[in-house]
Amino acid sequence: MQLFLMRHGEAGFDAPSDRERKLTDAGRTQTGYMANWLAKQISHFDLVIVSPYLRAQQTWQEVSKHLSEPRKWLVLDDVTPSGDAIRAVDVVLAYAEQYKAENVLVIAHMPILGFMVSELVAGIEPPLFATSAVAHIDKHAQNASFVAMTAPHQVVV
Template sequence: MQLFLMRHGEAGFDAPSDRERKLTDIGRIHTGFMANWLAKQVSHFDLVIVSPYLRAQQTWQEVSKHLSDPRKWLVLDDVTPSGDAKMTVDIVLAYAEQYKADNVLVIAHMPILGFMVSELVAGIEPPLFATSAVAHIDMHGQHSSFVAMTAPHQVIV
């Protein structure tokens, strides 16, 4: 299974709560760059899991413009900034197995994304994700490897 973990695009701070923060114009642009990059990496996603927070939902809206429709997409309350990484990894892997997903995209937040990488790949410290950045993890049964971390500034031409 190929697992892609993506942080939401840049969001503003002028919102009544953290949950309601919206993407900025730059956040939408950078997300579009990363969506184009993702489309070159993967022909389709079998499963997409998105945080319920507005900025993650908006990130998915931007990404989905550049990709074919996934077989299944879910909003998962566990992929919020303060979510439990171990439990979230277990849930994501269970959904991937349930839907027989070979290519999975998770759109969420820091710090949970960094901790998820550490849960998935033995011996790796939690990486920092720039906004709109994507980590690619190659999962082989019980073994997984960190393939790459790609951020918008690396794909803008």
């Protein structure tokens, strides 16, 4: 399975709660760059999992403009910023198995994304994700390898 873990785009702080923070214009632009990059890496996603927080939902809206419709997409509370990384990994892998997904995209937040990487790939410290950055993990059976981390400033427009 090819697993892509993406942090939401840059979000503003002018919101009644963390859950309601919106993407900034820069966040939409960053996300567009990464969506184009993703479209070049992979032809389609079988499964997309998105946090219910507004900035993650808006990130998915931007990304979905550049990709074909996934077979299945879900909104899960398990991938919110304060979620439990072990549970989040278990849930993502369970849904991937249920839907026989070979290509999976998760759009979520820090710090859970960093902890999910270290849960998936033995011996790796939790990486920091820039906004809109994507970590690519190649997961097969009990083994997983960290392929790359790509951020918007690394993508050629």
